[in-house]
Amino acid sequence: MFEKALVGGRGYWAWITALLAVACAGAWAYGAQLETGLGVTGLSRDITWGLYIAQFTFLVGVAASAVMVVLPYYLHDYALFGRITILGEFLAITAVVMCGLFIVIDMGQPSRVLNVLLHPAPSSMMFWDMTALGGYLALNIVITRVTLEAERNGSAPPRWIRPVILLSIPWAISIHTVTAFLYNGLPGRSFWLTAMLVPRFLASAFAAGPALLILLCLVLRRWWPLRIAREAIASVALIVAYATAAHVFFILLEVFTAFYSQVPEHVRHFTYLYAGLDGHAALVPWMWVSAALALAALGLLVVPGTRRRESTLAAACAAVVGSIWIDKGLGLIVGGLVPSPLGAVADYVPTTREILITAGVWAIGAAMVTAFFKITAGVRSAHR
């Protein structure tokens, strides 16, 4: 079915070409990083994780969010999601591939990354993250292949795929739980050292992922016969609404704990993010934009009128994605690393090369998800 991604109009090929150009630029910049080392980034001795890991964290959430459309359809026969589950799974595959790329890009010695499998360390959450993500990718590849092929043939998928799909449901939860475990098991990082990090990750994932799915469907439905009913999108929008509400609520819970207990170790990270500390305030405007976007999105999503109208829904989804991309991305990573264990405060500003590499991976992801949606549309248009 891959050949369906190779037929398209001028607009389609112009889009793919533009994305591949950005990807090439990113690859060139990565070459410079391989040559010199990670010193070409804005990272430092105190802030050792930044833009790349921020993208990874955000995208694991997007990958896990496929469960929000798979669970209702396969576990509760919610027929409305019948045509949308495959799109969620394709988005999950794309997100996991992008996660893998960001991880390899962030490694100091990428040629040695297989050491994680050659010398497994079960006590390390990073080992489990790699196995969980690898398994999830394999599951989704099998699931999409089998179900789309069945749709193309106009028949029901084979019965053995059902337990595989059901397995992907707890597996999706587990990939994001283990990613949260990466952070919240570290004794020296008080911003991350909370069990709440897991529900926060899940809530933000289930808000941003389906929001991204809605945006993709709304945009691509204009040109391609994706056959997604308005009611299906409205239903996903409801999920985004509840998840966004939970996400905002959970953030406020953290703020309360920090500022009511007034334990400096907890307060300082929030102060750095939202007000600046010791003259360092690079993230402050970003965090307030994220907060404003979240509240605006919540307003649009809670009111049924604006949630149902597709223009305002699209704006709300874009706001959700933007807000969580900031908050769960650099907000989470840099907020956790600053102040450092010795109390040092510094700013992290990504360099041009770093941004170019990041854009390159996003371009690869955009090309992948475009191709996947094109294939699906091709199958659906051929099968009248």
Place this chain on the structure above:
Amino acid sequence: MSAGRRVFLRMAGRAAVATAAGAALGCAAGLPRRHRLGIAIDVRRCIAAGGCRACIDACHRAHNVPDIRDVRHEVKWIWKEPFERAFAAEDAETITSALRGQPVPVFCNHCDNPPCVRVCPARATWARDDGLVTIDAHRCIGCRYCVAACPYGSRSFNWIDPRPFVAEPMVRYPTRTRGVVEKCNLCEERLADGKLPACVEACPERAMVFGDLADPASDVRRVIDERYAIRRKPELGTRPQLFYVI
């Protein structure tokens, strides 16, 4: 219930109990080590020497630690921090004036329960039987998870090739390459030769005492038995083995 099912349930139950008991025994606080390396630092003697850098220079020279001036990329195994920073004291004004703002040496604590070892996905860092926490630079993939896990900021990552920044590389000890993590290794190669750690030997004030904390007769054990010593962030459960005698 059929006889077969009953037998199965009985076996499963016994297996579950045995596993739980085994796990409990295994977890129940690690057995005491036969040897436990550690260092006691007499903070007042160190402060009395003023701006002394003997330990830092000795360590960094012996291990080809690069001298990178860009503070973002600096690599350091041992350095001096103001007392309040090392011990995260909240109200610096209320610390005794003898210690307030005074630099104390900080380096890897070679914790008895090291979080850095727990998180390494490739087993590139581990604790020896005597508690020394070391790194295999050949295996490190440069993920910096250990750097995030260390509550003391003891680990440095090589953002760039360190070799140009090593003035006179020693032949008997390698440098590192870009993309791997490094930290104090308690002079593991010197200990193998029967020597003291470089910092301990270099200190002109004899402020550092190194030894086997599991040996009741060792100097370091006597120092911490007789005098009051503090450790960095003991509440985190890492059980650091650098004792600061104040």
Place this chain on the structure above:
Amino acid sequence: MRDRAVILGGLALFLAAVTWPAWRTLASTPPPPPDLQRPAGATRCVAPAAFMRASHMTLLVEWRDRVVRDGVRTYVDADGREVAMSLSETCVGACHTDKAKFCDRCHDYARVTVTCWNCHVAPPPPAPGGAR
């Protein structure tokens, strides 16, 4: 098939491109075998020469793991001789004192990139008079 010409032409181009290294090597004159300077003082290696020629990297990796991961620093060779398991101090320092005239020449000839020296520090070769 209208496209037969294009397909066959493309296939031929691909095969030519993919076998290009073989053509180039066959057409050129081979470089002379490397002139390896034998160690001045030492007479015997820690292992038989045939083994070292084929598998010295295996030995070095074993040494690496014994020293770094097991803390064992002394190697006892087949004749009972004890040497320190050190690339810089034993292999180069004691025997192949001018690594550029031994190790590097063969590596360059075989187009092998070794990364050992990114970290390990080679002692400088002795001055021509023999003293260092």
